[in-house]
Amino acid sequence: xxxxxxxxxxxxxxxxxxxxxxxxxxSNTISNELPYRRGKADTKNVFGELQLVIDKWADQFLIDExxxxxxxxxxxxxxxxxLVKLNDDGIFNVTVDPLDGSSNIESNNLVGTIIGIYKKxxxxxxxNQIAAMYILFGPVTTLIYTAQNGVHEFLQTKKGxxxxxxxxxxxxxxxxxxxxxLRKDWLPSFNKYVEELEMEGFKLRYGGSFVGDFNQILHYGxxxxxxxxxxxxxxxxxxxxxxxxxxxxxxxAGGASTNGNGSILEVEPENIDQRVPTYVGNxxxxxxxxxxx
Ligand code: FDP
Numbered sequence: 163x164x165x166x167x168x169x170x171x172x173x174x175x176x177x178x179x180x181x182x183x184x185x186x187x188x189s190n191t192i193s194n195e196l197p198y199r200r201g202k203a204d205t206k207n208v209f210g211e212l213q214l215v216i217d218k219w220a221d222q223f224l225i226d227e228x229x230x231x232x233x234x235x236x237x238x239x240x241x242x243x244x245l246v247k248l249n250d251d252g253i254f255n256v257t258v259d260p261l262d263g264s265s266n267i268e269s270n271n272l273v274g275t276i277i278g279i280y281k282k283x284x285x286x287x288x289x290n291q292i293a294a295m296y297i298l299f300g301p302v303t304t305l306i307y308t309a310q311n312g313v314h315e316f317l318q319t320k321k322g323x324x325x326x327x328x329x330x331x332x333x334x335x336x337x338x339x340x341x342x343x344l345r346k347d348w349l350p351s352f353n354k355y356v357e358e359l360e361m362e363g364f365k366l367r368y369g370g371s372f373v374g375d376f377n378q379i380l381h382y383g384x385x386x387x388x389x390x391x392x393x394x395x396x397x398x399x400x401x402x403x404x405x406x407x408x409x410x411x412x413x414x415a416g417g418a419s420t421n422g423n424g425s426i427l428e429v430e431p432e433n434i435d436q437r438v439p440t441y442v443g444n445x446x447x448x449x450x451x452x453x454x455x
Contacts, residue, residue, distance in 0.1 A: 167305065167316050167323035174309045177253050178293060181233045181279065186305050186316075186323055188227045189275045189297035192220045192261070193318075196299065200267075208243040208435055209400075214267060217241060220260035220275070228256065238284050238434050240403040245284060245434065254292075255280045259403040262296075263371020272374030274298040278407040285434050288406030288427035296373050296407065306330075306380070308414040313380070332417040336383025336444040340368045340375040342398060347391040355454045359385070359447075372399060376408050376442065380415060385443030385451070390422060396437040401429060405440045418448035422455045 167186060171179035199216040207213050221241035228234045228248055235252035236245050240259045257278040266273050279293040280286060295307035303318035304326070313330040316323035339359050341348075348356070360366075364384065369375050372388070379386045388397045399405050409419030409426040419426040419442045429438055441451055 165325040166321060167325070170314060170316075170325055170328075174311060177233060178279070178309055181231065181254055181256075182293065182295060182307055182309070184227065184231050184233070185275075185277055185295065186297065188224055189299075189305070190303065190318065192216075192223065192275060193297070193299045193303050195219065196267070196273075207241050209240075213241065214261075214264050216267065217261050217264050221258075224258055224260050224275075236284055238402055240400060243435075253281070255282065255284045257284065257402045257407065259400070262373045262404065263369075266369070266371045266374075271369055272298060272300050272371045272377075274300075274371070274373035276373060276404055276407050278402065278410065285402055285431035285436075287430055288401070288409055289425075291406065291410045291427075294407035294410040296376075296411070298373050298377050300374065300377075304377075306377070306411065308411050310414065313411055313415045330380060330415050332380065332412070332415050332444050333383035334444060334446075336379070336385065336447060337364055338367050338379060338382050338384030339364045340366070340379060340384065340386045342368065342370070342388040343391045343394075347393050348389055349392065349455070351455050352387075352389050352451075355451055372404050372408065376412075379417075379443055380412070383444050385441060385447045387441040388439070389441065390439035394437075395439075397439040399437060399440045401426070401431055401436045401438040402434055405438050405442075408440075408442055412442045416445070417443055418445045420448050420452055422452065424452075 203213045236255045238257045259276040263273040276296045282290045293309040305316045315326045
């Protein structure tokens with residue numbers, strides 16, 4: 163019989179299970195609102211990026227709903243300049259990227275929500291996450307989570323989220339590469355690395371949303387990178403909101419992450435809006451990359 167997410171979460175801490183379920187429900191509502199909340203808002207976020215109506219709405223909806231849950235003490239959102247205090251007696255501290263890949267909204271390509279869950283105060287190293295998850299709004303909405311118990315995937319159906327795959331492991335050998343940034347801005351050593359992958363038969367598949375591009379690496383194996391660039395030494399992705407949760411998931415799936423020097427989960431954040439060169443994928447590919455960089 164197909165397990166639903168509630169049954170699957172019976173094995174973990176009750177409050178954490180409630181939080182994961184709550185975030186699943188919130189994300190469903192965000193996904194359902196996508197056809198209706200269209201267009202640009204007249205504001206920029208802390209990173210100077212133009213916000214969409216749906217970016218702002220999803221952010222506020224997450225804040226309001228997580229506040230009502232009483233489970234969350236502090237929230238850090240990619241759309242907010244500062245930490246948001248929710249409940250003094252909340253148990254968890256949560257990072258959210260309410261709508262990752264929002265430049266894909268116009269073209270109706272993949273977008274999603276990325277979440278990191280901590281007990282330690284924010285900001286802190288990614289290795290202090292107790293759970294991480296993302297919800298991918300694709301042809302089917304899927305929820306992927308780890309609570310340090312392996313990586314599990316659920317499909318959104320008429321009966322809610324039902325288990326699709328338990329204990330996902332990155333397929334070996336990986337055969338895809340997915341890399342952001344202009345090629346002319348890549349560091350020469352990284353360019354050489356990609357040329358070698360191409361010579362080995364690796365195929366380029368880049369969609370322009372971290373959540374979607376990461377998801378295909380998780381299922382097919384390979385490497386995703388938003389690398390250090392000549393123009394932007396820290397690349398584009400945000401340590402707290404994007405790179406840490408995905409690194410936590412990839413390491414739980416038997417893969418690895420690096421900022422070029424070591425695991426992203428070891429990076430000590432100085433600010434909540436810090437960016438980090440991000441490379442995630444099969445272990446052998448990350449090891450080779452670290453040597454070449
Ligand atoms: P977006 O700007 O559309 O929100 O960090 C956000 C992000 O998307 C990632 O999801 C994605 O991997 C990357 O930026 C895409 O950047 P490029 O447009 O430079 O490819």
